[in-house]
Amino acid sequence: ACSSRYVLSQMHPMWQGPLAVPGGDRQSPIDIVVRKSVFDPALKPLTAEYDPHTCQQIWNNGYSFLVEYDDTTDKSTLKGGPLKDKFRLCQFHFHWGESNAWGSEHTVDRRLFPAELHIVHWNSDKYSLFEEAVMEDNGLAVIGVFLKVGKRHEGLQKLVDALPAVRHKGSVVEFNRFDPACLLPSNTDDYWTYHGSLTTPPLTEAVTWIVMKQHIEVSHDQLAVFRSLLFTSAEEEVQKSMVNNFRVQQPLRGRTVRSSFS
Numbered sequence: 247a248c249s250s251r252y253v254l255s256q257m258h259p260m261w262q263g264p265l266a267v268p269g270g271d272r273q274s275p276i277d278i279v280v281r282k283s284v285f286d287p288a289l290k291p292l293t294a295e296y297d298p299h300t301c302q303q304i305w306n307n308g309y310s311f312l313v314e315y316d317d318t319t320d321k322s323t324l325k326g327g328p329l330k331d332k333f334r335l336c337q338f339h340f341h342w343g344e345s346n347a348w349g350s351e352h353t354v355d356r357r358l359f360p361a362e363l364h365i366v367h368w369n370s371d372k373y374s375l376f377e378e379a380v381m382e383d384n385g386l387a388v389i390g391v392f393l394k395v396g397k398r399h400e401g402l403q404k405l406v407d408a409l410p411a412v413r414h415k416g417s418v419v420e421f422n423r424f425d426p427a428c429l430l431p432s433n434t435d436d437y438w439t440y441h442g443s444l445t446t447p448p449l450t451e452a453v454t455w456i457v458m459k460q461h462i463e464v465s466h467d468q469l470a471v472f473r474s475l476l477f478t479s480a481e482e483e484v485q486k487s488m489v490n491n492f493r494v495q496q497p498l499r500g501r502t503v504r505s506s507f508s
């Protein structure tokens with residue numbers, strides 16, 4: 247699977263400080279200032295073609311929970327949008343707050359959402375391994391989708407029901423036949439895109455971000471199950487609730503955010 251068993255001890259929110267990263271002028275997340283985004287008519291609609299059978303497992307990596315996919319073939323891919331190449335699905339995960347008032351990593355005109363979904367893909371036209379792509383500036387494409395609290399999300403419920411099995415850091419549970427497309431908003435033609443970075447170590451500036459304009463709705467109870475997860479492993483005495491697992495926002499450094507809609 248893509249997100250290698252990367253030692254995520256640095257994942258503890260303590261690392262959120264201005265960690266020195268190479269260059270450091272393309273960091274994520276950012277605030278998307280709508281009136282400063284530039285409409286680009288050349289931006290195409292996104293083509294996400296996911297095979298639910300490539301879904302493998304859910305893993306609590308001590309920072310979020312990752313739903314990981316078999317990325318040894320091009321069975322689940324993302325093309326189009328701002329992308330020149332074909333990108334292979336490797337995992338999706340979320341960021342959320344301890345309350346519904348905050349939790350997303352990106353914001354729109356400073357508006358915070360209670361959570362944000364990230365669907366992570368790597369450039370399989372240019373690289374043969376995720377670990378290679380994560381170090382290259384055209385290596386990754388991550389779709390961001392904002393979550394709002396409202397009606398229950400039927401497609402998400404299968405995932406929510408599996409979460410108690412990965413309550414502790416380091417736990418893994420088999421998870422099959424899940425199509426992440428069910429988590430995309432009905433309109434995927436309207437998005438913002440910019441060049442940025444991973445929001446967790448190694449914070450490499452490898453990501454073409456594609457942030458959906460339309461949010462999805464999940465219920466309060468579904469989000470409460472996210473908050474029942476733990477940052478800590480079963481062995482640790484003090485259990486810490488997995489909440490507020492988002493990075494602080496980063497300077498734009500002159501970057502332009504493009505929009506696919508006017």
Ligand SMILES: CCCCCNS(=O)(=O)c1cc(S(N)(=O)=O)ccc1C(=O)O
Pocket residue numbers: 248249250252307309337339364366377380388443444445446447448
């Ligand atoms: C080789 C080490 C890669 C570490 C990053 N892996 S990842 O799947 O890209 C990822 C991205 C992101 S993010 N928020 O999409 O930048 C968060 C977590 C992870 C993770 O693996 O935990």
Ligand SMILES: [Zn+2]
Pocket residue numbers: 339340341364445
């Ligand atoms: Zn993320």
